[in-house]
Amino acid sequence: MLRPVGPGELDHERIWTAVFFLAVGVAIALPSQIWERLFCPFKLVVGLPCPGCGTTRMVLALLAGEPSIALSLNPLATVAALGWGVFAAYGTVVAMGRLPRVRLEGSPRVWHQRAAMMVLGLVGVNWIYLIAAGA
Amino acid sequence: MDESALPEKPGLPWENRRDLGFFPAMMGTLKGVLLEPAPTFRDMRRNAGIGDAVLYTVFLGTVGGVVGLAWQALVSALGPVLGFDMGQDFAESMIGLGVLAVLMPALVILGAFIVAGVVHLCALAFGAGQHGFEVTFKVVAYAQGSTAILQVVPIFGGIVGFVWALVVSVIGMTQAQETSGGRAAGAVLAPVGLCCVCWVFALIVVIATAGL
Numbered sequence: 001m002l003r004p005v006g007p008g009e010l011d012h013e014r015i016w017t018a019v020f021f022l023a024v025g026v027a028i029a030l031p032s033q034i035w036e037r038l039f040c041p042f043k044l045v046v047g048l049p050c051p052g053c054g055t056t057r058m059v060l061a062l063l064a065g066e067p068s069i070a071l072s073l074n075p076l077a078t079v080a081a082l083g084w085g086v087f088a089a090y091g092t093v094v095a096m097g098r099l100p101r102v103r104l105e106g107s108p109r110v111w112h113q114r115a116a117m118m119v120l121g122l123v124g125v126n127w128i129y130l131i132a133a134g135a
Numbered sequence: 136m137d138e139s140a141l142p143e144k145p146g147l148p149w150e151n152r153r154d155l156g157f158f159p160a161m162m163g164t165l166k167g168v169l170l171e172p173a174p175t176f177r178d179m180r181r182n183a184g185i186g187d188a189v190l191y192t193v194f195l196g197t198v199g200g201v202v203g204l205a206w207q208a209l210v211s212a213l214g215p216v217l218g219f220d221m222g223q224d225f226a227e228s229m230i231g232l233g234v235l236a237v238l239m240p241a242l243v244i245l246g247a248f249i250v251a252g253v254v255h256l257c258a259l260a261f262g263a264g265q266h267g268f269e270v271t272f273k274v275v276a277y278a279q280g281s282t283a284i285l286q287v288v289p290i291f292g293g294i295v296g297f298v299w300a301l302v303v304s305v306i307g308m309t310q311a312q313e314t315s316g317g318r319a320a321g322a323v324l325a326p327v328g329l330c331c332v333c334w335v336f337a338l339i340v341v342i343a344t345a346g347l
Contacts, residue, residue, distance in 0.1 A: 010185065010269050026238055030234070117260045
């Protein structure tokens with residue numbers, strides 16, 4: 001359903017849109033020597049890529065306008081980043097236009113748990129892809 | 136759950152800083168979160184907004200992070216004198232550290248939101264997020280802000296602070312989300328075990344501090 005933000009309710013549209021633009025700004029401003037020094041502690045210790053491996057290279061690929069390369073580096077992170085961008089566009093429109101927000105009302109708490117477990121399941125599938133692809 | 140029907144909590148000292156004063160409230164919250172996290176987070180307000188928590192973690196996270204970078208700059212400057220080569224151009228290193236120092240508030244904010252988002256996702260999966268994202272964010276922000284100040288200790292401060300933040304976050308989630316210790320531990324530790332990307336912002340400062 002569509003409704004305005006209630007009193008005392010977190011304005012998720014404003015918050016996550018602002019964080020998105022902050023993230024893009026920081027990603028652009030960080031010098032390359034900092035990106036080059038980032039490493040994966042999980043891979044260093046275990047020898048396998050972690051579920052997030054390839055994310056920093058994905059960010060740099062997206063900033064360079066190479067979505068296909070980004071997708072090959074970490075598909076789930078790429079979809080999440082692009083999805084966040086779409087949400088930021090929606091958030092900008094509803095915040096600036098003071099429009100009602102999309103809210104899922106009345107959903108049982110168990111649905112939230114199942115949705116979260118589905119997302120974690122996708123993280124697991126993505127991780128298997130990263131290991132198979134030798135990320 | 137209708138949060139507005141619940142009695143309001145007394146709040147952390149920081150949430151009452153208008154009555155206590157800026158620095159007494161900050162020191163009271165710092166001491167409470169680090170040394171007595173259980174009663175401290177039990178008193179944390181649930182639906183008063185996230186502005187107080189953002190301000191707290193940005194202030195202390197920036198101070199701690201910049202001091203950590205200052206240690207790194209000192210090590211880089213003394214490298215030739217102490218007889219070791221940092222392996223990179225000194226001027227370039229200083230520029231990089233300078234940029235990080237300027238970006239530190241933004242990095243702290245990003246770190247808090249991204250970590251809180253991942254922790255809350257895991258909290259929902261473990262059934263430990265009944266009071267919503269606002270509570271999870273505030274636990275993460277107060278834990279990270281309070282432990283960030285440990286970076287004033289060179290080399291080991293960042294690493295000790297990282298571990299201490301995990302412990303405080305588990306205790307905080309247990310109290311604030313009113314869940315079991317096992318579910319809270321799952322919510323906080325699963326991202327650490329499975330995805331180190333969400334800690335990359337903390338790692339930036341740890342790397343800078345430890346000179347890795």
